[in-house]
Amino acid sequence: MSEIKIGISTCLLGERVRFDGGHKRDGFVTGVLGKFVNFVPVCPEVELGLGVPREPIQLVRRDGEVRLVSVNSEKDLTGAMRRYAARRVKQLEDLDLSGYILKSRSPSCGMERVEVHREKGEPPAKSGRGLFAEALLSRCPLLPVEEEGRLEDLKIRENFIERVFAYRRLRDLFSGRWSAGDLARFHSAEKLLLLAHDPAGCQKLGRLAAKVKKIPRADLAARYQETFMAALKIHATRGKHAKVLRHLAGCFRDLLSAKGKKELFVAIGDYRKGLLPLVVPIALIRHYARLFRIVCLQGQSYLEPHPQELMLRNHV
Numbered sequence: 001m002s003e004i005k006i007g008i009s010t011c012l013l014g015e016r017v018r019f020d021g022g023h024k025r026d027g028f029v030t031g032v033l034g035k036f037v038n039f040v041p042v043c044p045e046v047e048l049g050l051g052v053p054r055e056p057i058q059l060v061r062r063d064g065e066v067r068l069v070s071v072n073s074e075k076d077l078t079g080a081m082r083r084y085a086a087r088r089v090k091q092l093e094d095l096d097l098s099g100y101i102l103k104s105r106s107p108s109c110g111m112e113r114v115e116v117h118r119e120k121g122e123p124p125a126k127s128g129r130g131l132f133a134e135a136l137l138s139r140c141p142l143l144p145v146e147e148e149g150r151l152e153d154l155k156i157r158e159n160f161i162e163r164v165f166a167y168r169r170l171r172d173l174f175s176g177r178w179s180a181g182d183l184a185r186f187h188s189a190e191k192l193l194l195l196a197h198d199p200a201g202c203q204k205l206g207r208l209a210a211k212v213k214k215i216p217r218a219d220l221a222a223r224y225q226e227t228f229m230a231a232l233k234i235h236a237t238r239g240k241h242a243k244v245l246r247h248l249a250g251c252f253r254d255l256l257s258a259k260g261k262k263e264l265f266v267a268i269g270d271y272r273k274g275l276l277p278l279v280v281p282i283a284l285i286r287h288y289a290r291l292f293r294i295v296c297l298q299g300q301s302y303l304e305p306h307p308q309e310l311m312l313r314n315h316v
Helices: 027-031 078-092 131-139 155-173 180-197 199-210 215-234 236-252 260-272 280-291
Strands: 003-007 038-042 057-062 065-071 097-101 114-115 125-128 144-147
Touching: 038 078, 065 078, 065 180, 097 131, 097 155, 131 144, 155 180, 155 215, 180 199, 180 215, 180 236, 199 215, 236 260, 236 280, 260 280
Parallel strands: 003 038, 003 097, 057 114, 097 144
Antiparallel strands: 057 065, 114 125
16 A cells, blocks of 8 residues: 555644644644654744734624624625635645545634634624635545544544545555556455445445446446445445454354354354454454464455554454
């Protein structure tokens, strides 16, 4: 796998670029995730030339349109920010990022529920999106993007990191010359991971992979990538994980002793009931796959979709 680069709001790395000269250092980002990825920091407000410290800005609805406005001077920065964002996002797209972490509630970087102030003293509505985030999501719709606030939810965190590494594998496949065999091998390696998220999407991707000689290559690549990332965005559930785990357990049906089979299926059942984290049955399956040298399980992304050291499956 090639280098994992993640765009990120600069303040989350502990840089003092906030309007008040402060930062919003995120412990998971800097203390854990940073060991496995390279960050590309971006602060739209500083890069726009607003300086540190600076007058705060906010989203304001005027004449039916959301504008980006300085709080005290009421200077309209909408056009300048949109022009900057278009240029900067194009630069970031050229860097081939694998994901992006935005600062929540920011009028420039917030992905959702950003306060939009209204005139006549009405309370703000939490219905906005930062202008830089808007440009990023519009130009890079397949890129895994999350806010640091949402990443405090361990299920959302695991899903985001899983998508980041899967997106990198996907981009590595389609960024160069690829063959029908390359796509078939990729789909086979990702199939179980896809089944844990979206069985219908997995079937659709399988049909696409089988039509590689019937669909123009550019069209097929675009459709496959779009469907792949949409499938992984659907959160896996204990029920879908349990089905995949039972399928994997079947690979050892004629190899394990009665005691070994019972141990494995009890672990899967206890996971399904919420008594164990996913890492427990996965660890057993990985152990048996190595012990019995099960070729069909080698390279399966489901068994290690991201570095084990992140311990994300200890909590789902």
